Amino acid sequence: xxxxxxxxxxxxxxxxIGTTGITNFxxxxxxxxxxxxxxxxxxxxxxSWWWAMPVAIVCAMAAAxxxxxxxxxxxxxxxxxxxxxxxxxxxxxxxxxxSLTNGNQGLLGYNADWFKLSFRFGNWLNDHGIHVTSFLxxxxxxxWALLLVLWLLVAxxxxxxxxxxxxxxxxxxxxxxxxxxxxxxxxxQSLALSAALAAIAGFVLAMNLTLLVxxxxxxxxxxxxxxxxxxxxxxxxxxVLVASFLLMTLLEGTRYIGxxxxxxxxxxxxxxxxxxxxxxxMAFRPQGLFGKRKEMLLGE
Amino acid sequence: xxxxEAVLPGGRFAVVRASPLAxxxxxxxxxxxxxxxxxxxxxxxxxxxxxxxxxxYFALGAAGLTLVYGVLKLVNFxxxxxLTFGAYMALLGHSTLSLPLPVAIVFGVALTAVLGVGLExxxxxxxxxxxxxxxxxxxxxxxxxxxxxxxxxxxxxTDVRQLGAxxxxxxTFGGLxxxxxxxxxxxxxxxxxxxxxxxxxxxxxxxxxxxxxxNPELAETTGIDTEKIVLVTWxxxxxxxxxxxxxYGASVGVVTPNLxxxxxxxxxxxxxxxxxxxxxxxLAGGILIGLVQEWATLVxxxxxxxxxxxxxxxxxxxxxxxxxxxxxxxxxx
Numbered sequence: 001x002x003x004x005x006x007x008x009x010x011x012x013x014x015x016x017i018g019t020t021g022i023t024n025f026x027x028x029x030x031x032x033x034x035x036x037x038x039x040x041x042x043x044x045x046x047x048s049w050w051w052a053m054p055v056a057i058v059c060a061m062a063a064a065x066x067x068x069x070x071x072x073x074x075x076x077x078x079x080x081x082x083x084x085x086x087x088x089x090x091x092x093x094x095x096x097x098x099s100l101t102n103g104n105q106g107l108l109g110y111n112a113d114w115f116k117l118s119f120r121f122g123n124w125l126n127d128h129g130i131h132v133t134s135f136l137x138x139x140x141x142x143x144w145a146l147l148l149v150l151w152l153l154v155a156x157x158x159x160x161x162x163x164x165x166x167x168x169x170x171x172x173x174x175x176x177x178x179x180x181x182x183x184x185x186x187x188x189q190s191l192a193l194s195a196a197l198a199a200i201a202g203f204v205l206a207m208n209l210t211l212l213v214x215x216x217x218x219x220x221x222x223x224x225x226x227x228x229x230x231x232x233x234x235x236x237x238x239x240v241l242v243a244s245f246l247l248m249t250l251l252e253g254t255r256y257i258g259x260x261x262x263x264x265x266x267x268x269x270x271x272x273x274x275x276x277x278x279x280x281x282m283a284f285r286p287q288g289l290f291g292k293r294k295e296m297l298l299g300e
Numbered sequence: 301x302x303x304x305e306a307v308l309p310g311g312r313f314a315v316v317r318a319s320p321l322a323x324x325x326x327x328x329x330x331x332x333x334x335x336x337x338x339x340x341x342x343x344x345x346x347x348x349x350x351x352x353x354x355x356x357y358f359a360l361g362a363a364g365l366t367l368v369y370g371v372l373k374l375v376n377f378x379x380x381x382x383l384t385f386g387a388y389m390a391l392l393g394h395s396t397l398s399l400p401l402p403v404a405i406v407f408g409v410a411l412t413a414v415l416g417v418g419l420e421x422x423x424x425x426x427x428x429x430x431x432x433x434x435x436x437x438x439x440x441x442x443x444x445x446x447x448x449x450x451x452x453x454x455x456x457x458t459d460v461r462q463l464g465a466x467x468x469x470x471x472t473f474g475g476l477x478x479x480x481x482x483x484x485x486x487x488x489x490x491x492x493x494x495x496x497x498x499x500x501x502x503x504x505x506x507x508x509x510x511x512x513x514x515n516p517e518l519a520e521t522t523g524i525d526t527e528k529i530v531l532v533t534w535x536x537x538x539x540x541x542x543x544x545x546x547x548y549g550a551s552v553g554v555v556t557p558n559l560x561x562x563x564x565x566x567x568x569x570x571x572x573x574x575x576x577x578x579x580x581x582x583l584a585g586g587i588l589i590g591l592v593q594e595w596a597t598l599v600x601x602x603x604x605x606x607x608x609x610x611x612x613x614x615x616x617x618x619x620x621x622x623x624x625x626x627x628x629x630x631x632x633x
Binding site: 023070071073074076077078080081082084085086088089092093095096223226227230264265268269271272274275276277278279282283286 | 375423426427432434435436437438439440442443444445446447449450451453454457565568569572576601603604606607610611613614617618621
């Protein structure tokens, strides 16, 4: 389930970093905006969950355009820091704007509609002879289905002429501009689409958590997403699927190995593993599992 | 060095370009006047003192970060962990090896410099030889940050530690409180930063460092031993980061494995505001971010002050991407 959430999340990052060559490190911020917009509309405004979700996606996309308009003309490393700072601003705002987000107490009760649906789905499965032990099983099915559908969509999208322009921007933005392409508009579209994917990942995460707290959306989430993109290979969408599954198996797997360590040390150990994976990949196989070596030349 | 005016086309930000420092200085004075009038001069003065204290450790940390960027074009996301490392090493020296506090501080600073050199030899130099790209190095630094932070956490535990400094004793004059530690912090930072500025400005070594960050190829052709200068840069950056970590831990009063991670984005903000790669810019940027964050506490909840600092950074990036003291060239590549 976590793998599916990260998968959807990293699809957007792949579109930005891998295909378009814009170093979006603020993905967790867009995810937070999506999840919180949905939860706030349901809890504070009493909207139906079904209406809240598309509106929340639009909110995340609008935020992406607002962030992107001034900052996309910056160089890659500046853009990375700016978007990271943006995500932190979102998190600080969510922590402090208590009347809206309930701060670090968390926001509850946005998922009644989903529970009804999930319950009915579970019953339906039971009626058809599939006995499910976990009440999270429907969510897992839905999130994997979502990941697959979105993956197909994005992978198809980058094969269109639109996707070709994005790759052209990554390879040589001046050349793309010389061909008369409005590169800023394309980059904004890429960023907004990625934010929409982040918002969807945020919904899945919110349904999984049942309590929305700002610290779920810290920059570490984005960095894990980036690790997935790199592990899978820049520009490779199959890579995103495989890598998010691999990384989460690796991370969750360390929970079940009977290490003679306190739980906080095991948590730290998992982060060390992620860090080492990133360092070793960059040192020895910068193209990741499925990438092409030349795609990593980006940023030089 | 050509004046920026000659490079930028169009005259939209002509005033800003003429003297960005004066404009920002003017804006700061105006903000101070408004805040002072609205919230009382007493609290403004207190916030200014707090801002100068945090500005001094921001400046120390940012100076190392910007030197490394200038010389190596490396966005060192692991710089925050250098701060953590320095603070923990000083802690180790003080409480475990029971060294006197000043010796323990030197111990922490020296070990952080050693860490910087060690990582250069083990990681960065081989990677540069292979011609690694900017993004590749940035992501490696990110991975390194994870490894360092969590290794510290495993070895030292997540418990909050305290440096032996006395954080409650304070000096009062005219109704303003300054902690005794904070006075020390201000003094040490002032001396070290002045020394750094002199080093960069007056000595041969400093000129070589600046030459290398200006134009690596040209510096090499003039016979500068670039590998040596890179090592010196790491020593400086490591030592400054170690000191910044210790000073930060001392003035906040607590040391945790997340110390560096909490502050690293503010350091980036200081670096960017001042102009990335420019050491004097980092000093100005550090103090500016410190002041902005503390002044923000006068009008907004204190817990949001860091976000206000980031907001200032984004504003500077939008209006003047090369930073206050940076040159156009470095922002346009």
